[in-house]
Amino acid sequence: MAHLATDYQALDAGPNWVRLRTLIVLRWMAIAGQVATILVASQLYGLDLPLGLATLAVGASVIANLLLVTLFPENRRLSEAEAFLTLLFDLAQLAVLIFLTGGLTNPFAILVLAPVTISASVLRLRSTIALGALAILIVTAALFWHLPLRFADGQELLIPPLFVFGFWLSIVIGILFLGLYSRRVATEMRSMSEALLATQMALAREQKLTDLAGVVAAAAHELGTPLATIKLVSAELIEELEGQPELQEDARLIRDQADRCRDILRDMGRAGKDDRHLRQAPLSAVLREAAEPHLARGKQVDFSFGPMQDGSPEQPLIQRRPDVIHGLRNLVQNAVDFARSRVWIEGEWSASRIVVRITDDGDGFPPSVIGRIGDPFVRARRTESDTEKRPGYEGMGLGLFIAKTLLERSGAELSFANATDPFLAPRDRPERSGAVIEAVWNAEDLVAPATPGGLGENQPIAG
Numbered sequence: 001m002a003h004l005a006t007d008y009q010a011l012d013a014g015p016n017w018v019r020l021r022t023l024i025v026l027r028w029m030a031i032a033g034q035v036a037t038i039l040v041a042s043q044l045y046g047l048d049l050p051l052g053l054a055t056l057a058v059g060a061s062v063i064a065n066l067l068l069v070t071l072f073p074e075n076r077r078l079s080e081a082e083a084f085l086t087l088l089f090d091l092a093q094l095a096v097l098i099f100l101t102g103g104l105t106n107p108f109a110i111l112v113l114a115p116v117t118i119s120a121s122v123l124r125l126r127s128t129i130a131l132g133a134l135a136i137l138i139v140t141a142a143l144f145w146h147l148p149l150r151f152a153d154g155q156e157l158l159i160p161p162l163f164v165f166g167f168w169l170s171i172v173i174g175i176l177f178l179g180l181y182s183r184r185v186a187t188e189m190r191s192m193s194e195a196l197l198a199t200q201m202a203l204a205r206e207q208k209l210t211d212l213a214g215v216v217a218a219a220a221h222e223l224g225t226p227l228a229t230i231k232l233v234s235a236e237l238i239e240e241l242e243g244q245p246e247l248q249e250d251a252r253l254i255r256d257q258a259d260r261c262r263d264i265l266r267d268m269g270r271a272g273k274d275d276r277h278l279r280q281a282p283l284s285a286v287l288r289e290a291a292e293p294h295l296a297r298g299k300q301v302d303f304s305f306g307p308m309q310d311g312s313p314e315q316p317l318i319q320r321r322p323d324v325i326h327g328l329r330n331l332v333q334n335a336v337d338f339a340r341s342r343v344w345i346e347g348e349w350s351a352s353r354i355v356v357r358i359t360d361d362g363d364g365f366p367p368s369v370i371g372r373i374g375d376p377f378v379r380a381r382r383t384e385s386d387t388e389k390r391p392g393y394e395g396m397g398l399g400l401f402i403a404k405t406l407l408e409r410s411g412a413e414l415s416f417a418n419a420t421d422p423f424l425a426p427r428d429r430p431e432r433s434g435a436v437i438e439a440v441w442n443a444e445d446l447v448a449p450a451t452p453g454g455l456g457e458n459q460p461i462a463g
Contacts, residue, residue: 018083018122020068020076026118027065027090030111034058034097037108041101047157048150050100057096064089084127087115091131095138103146104139104167105159112139113174120182132179139171223265230258280448282315283347287356289320290328291345294336301336301343311350317448318354324446327406330399331358331437338362339434354441362434364418373416374404411445414438 038054041047078086091112098109112135119128143164149157234255241248281289284305295301307313318324335343339360346357365373404414420433 018078020072020078023078023083023086023118024065024068026114027061030090030114031058031061031065034061038101046152048152048154050147054097054100057093057100061090061093080124080127083123084119084131087119087123087131088134091115091135091138095142098138098142099146101147102149102157103142104164104171105146105149105157107167109139109142109167110171110174112171113178116175117178117182120179121186125183128179128183132175135175136172139168143168223261227258227262227265231255231262234258279320280317281320283318283349283354284315286318286320286325287328287345287347290325291332293329294332297336299336299339299341299343301332301345303345303347305347308348308350308353308355311348316349316354316443316446318446319448321410323406324410327403327410327412328356328439330403331439334399334403335360335362335435335437342431344432349443352443354443354446356439358437359419359432360434361431364420364434365416370416370418374400374414407439410441412439412441415440 035058038049038051038058042049042051094112094115098104098106098112101108103109116128116132116135119131151157234251237251238248238255241251284303287305288303291301291303305315332343332345335358339362342361344357344359346355346359348355348357400416407414415438417436417438418434419436420430
C-alpha cells in the first residue's frame with residue numbers, strides 16, 4: 001500500500017478547498033442583510049443608530065468585495081492563509097457593527113457563528129481554533145463595551161441582564177458546538193472522498209496490470225508458431241552448413257535467439273491468455289493469485305479448500321475480476337503484516353454461497369478500533385511498535401477500506417472479528433488467535449457464467 005499512501009499525500013498537499021467567488025457571494029448576502037437591518041431598525045422601529053459609522057463599516061465590506069472581484073479571477077481558489085484572512089476580515093467587520101448597535105442586546109450578534117462554521121468546514125484546525133477564540137473574545141467584549149441602542153426620544157433599550165448573559169452563553173456554546181460538529185462532518189466527508197479516489201486508483205492500476213498481462217500472454221501465444229518455424233528452419237540450416245563453420249555459427253545464433261524470445265515471452269505471459277482463460281478460474285487459483293505477492297515475506301501461508309455440506313466436490317469456476325483480486329490481496333497483506341508466523345486462507349462453497357476466510361496468529365484487531373474497521377484513515381499516527389511490525393508501511397486504514405469497498409461492490413458481505421479473547425495469556429491462546437476476516441458472496445455474484453462449447457479458441461490480436 002506504500003504507493004497508495006504516496007498518492008494520498010499528493011492529494012493532501014494543499015487545502016485549497018474554497019473558491020473566492022463563494023466567499024464573495026456570501027459577503028454580498030451579508031452586506032444586503034446588514035443594510036436591510038439598519039434601514040428597518042432606524043426607519044421602521046425608530047432606533048437611533050450611528051448611521052455614519054455603521055455605513056462606514058458596511059462600506060468597508062463593499063470596497064473589499066469590489067477589490068477582490070477586480071483583482072482576482074472568479075475561479076480563484078484561496079490558500080489557507082488567504083481564506084483565513086478573508087474570514088478574519090468578516091469577523092472584524094461584524095464585531096464593529098455589534099459594538100455600534102447595542103452589543104449583545106442586538107439579536108444579530110449570533111451571526112459571529114458564520115465565519116467560525118465556515119472555517120471549521122474548510123480550513124485547518126489551527127485556523128478554526130484561532131477564529132473561534134477570537135469570536136468568543138468579541139462576544140465577551142461586547143457584553144461589557146458597546147454603544148447602547150436608543151429610540152428617537154433618547155430612551156435606552158433595556159434588556160434584563162440575565163437575558164443578556166444567557167444570550168452570551170448560547171453564542172459561546174454555539175461557537176464550540178457548531179465548530180466541532182462542522183469540523184467532524186467536513187473531515188469525514190473529505191476522508192471518504194479521498195479514500196474513494198485512492199480506491200479508484202488502486203482498481204485502475206490492477207485493471208491495467210491485468211490487461212497488460214493478457215496482451216503479453218496473447219502476444220506470446222500468437223508468436224509461438226513463427227518462433228517455432230524459425231527454430232526448425234535454423235536447425236535444418238545448421239545440418240546443411242556442416243562444412244561452412246562461419247555460416248553454421250550464424251544459424252546457431254538465429255536458433256539461440258529464437259529460444260531466447262520464446263523464454264522471454266513465456267515468462268512475461270505467466271498470468272494467462274487474453275481469452276476466456278483470463279476471465280475465469282477455480283476459486284483456489286484466484287485465491288493463490290491474490291496471495292502470491294505475500295507468500296515470500298517470511299510468514300507461512302496455508303491454503304485449504306473444500307465444499308460445505310450441500311456443496312459439490314468440484315471447485316466452482318469464479319470470475320477472475322481485478323476488483324476481487326485486489327481486495328483479497330489487501331486482506332492477505334494485512335494478515336501477513338500482523339501475523340507472528342502463520343496465516344490461514346480458506347475457501348468454501350455451496351450451491352448458493354462462496355466463503356473466503358483469512359485468519360492469522362497475531363494479536364488481532366485492537367478493541368478500540370474493531371468497530372470502525374473498514375473506515376478510511378482510522379489510524380492517523382503510527383506507534384513505535386507499529387513501525388517494528390510493518391517497516392516502510394504508511395498505514396492509515398486505507399488498505400482495509402479499499403478491500404472492503406471493492407469486495408462489497410462485487411457483492412460480498414465482510415465481517416471482521418478476533419479469533420480469541422485478546423486479553424488471554426499467550427500460553428492460553430489457540431493457534432489461530434489473531435484477526436479473522438470473512439467474505440461471503442452469493443454464488444450468482446461470483447461464479448462465472450456457463451459458456452456453451454467450453455472456453456473456446458484463443459482469439460488473435462487485432463491490429
